[in-house]
Amino acid sequence: MAHLNINTDACVVLTNKLEQLHRSALPVAIRQTLNAAAFDVKKNTLQQSANKNFIRRTPNFFKKFSGVQKATGFDVKSMKATVGMTDMGRGKAAETAIDHMQIQEEGGVIDDGFDYLRHSRGGSNVKGRVRRTNYYDKTKVISGRSNRRNGKGSVKSNFVARAYRALKENKPMFFNSIKGNYLMRVTAIRRSKKGKLKISSQLLMKDRKGKPAKITATNFSREAAEMSIKKIEGFYLIEGQKQIDRLIRSR
Known part of the structure; x- marks a missing residue:
């Protein structure tokens, strides 16, 4: 003092x-x-x-x-x-x-809340402000988690189904990976000439609970x-x- x-x-x-x-x-x-x-x-x-x-x-x-x-x-x-x-x-x-x-x-x-990533800040600068349209709103997120079975298919098939829904409804979805739990925006889904499915996405936020800062x-x-x-x-x-x-x- x-x-x-x-x-x-x-x-x-x-x-x-x-x-x-x-x-x-x-x-x-x-x-x-x-x-x-x-x-x-x-x-x-x-x-x-x-x-x-x-x-x-x-x-x-x-x-x-x-x-x-x-x-x-x-x-x-x-x-x-x-x-x-x-x-x-x-x-x-x-x-x-x-x-x-x-x-x-x-x-x-800090082990609560979310860390907004660059695609929430305009896509090019991690130092930028989060765009208001990217503020987290749990009512506007595709429900469910990508690493859970729902009794009607594999984890992969459930993930793909949710990705199609996210793209159609223009809503983000959570995606669990070994690096943490992310909120992502699906930007495109297409198949290659060999028939492989390709899902293009942008990572918007990372949940701090899995990996505290x-x-x-x-x-x-x-x-x-x-x-x-x-x-x-x-x-x-x-x-x-x-x-x-x-x-x-x-x-």
Whole structure:
């Protein structure tokens, strides 16, 4: 946790002036300083750290899902402002995204949800945003799994039948392989001159449950806070002067 030291050489003169002007001047200056530092993280340094540590497919994500709890009151010993990632009460998807950001911060394993692949992002760039038409919707997926028998045929024949249905209905289908469980879009089915069936497809997503993603800690939020901490003395000088100007005008 970062602390504001008001007893540095640059701050001592200002601190003495504030204490002499009014009993509330110093607490208010400290409170506003802590809030200025917290908002600097949200608006500035968190964005810089995110640019360094992540592929930002959704540029506004860190601004939209970061929040500040402002410092309040007049007790400088207990006064604090906090800033961090929050789901903003926007539902399960947002809650999951913020849980994943906690893992990105500290390191760990993400073993839920799906990893969108390049064909969900336009087909050419894994760094691109997922197209809205490719958002996962379980109601628009061909039912069943490709590695299960249904009592009416082999695994292969069931897979082929589901592939024909996926192509006809223009819906994706799941496909289990030794590399994991994938959601794929069937783009064409045709037979070669030798009579062999060829199914052309695009892989859209991979289910993380079968193969969890190991995440190395980025410490992105700590990095952002440390950048703002370096500015905190400057914030104090600005906020302290504001209190001096305000009190002088009121006399």
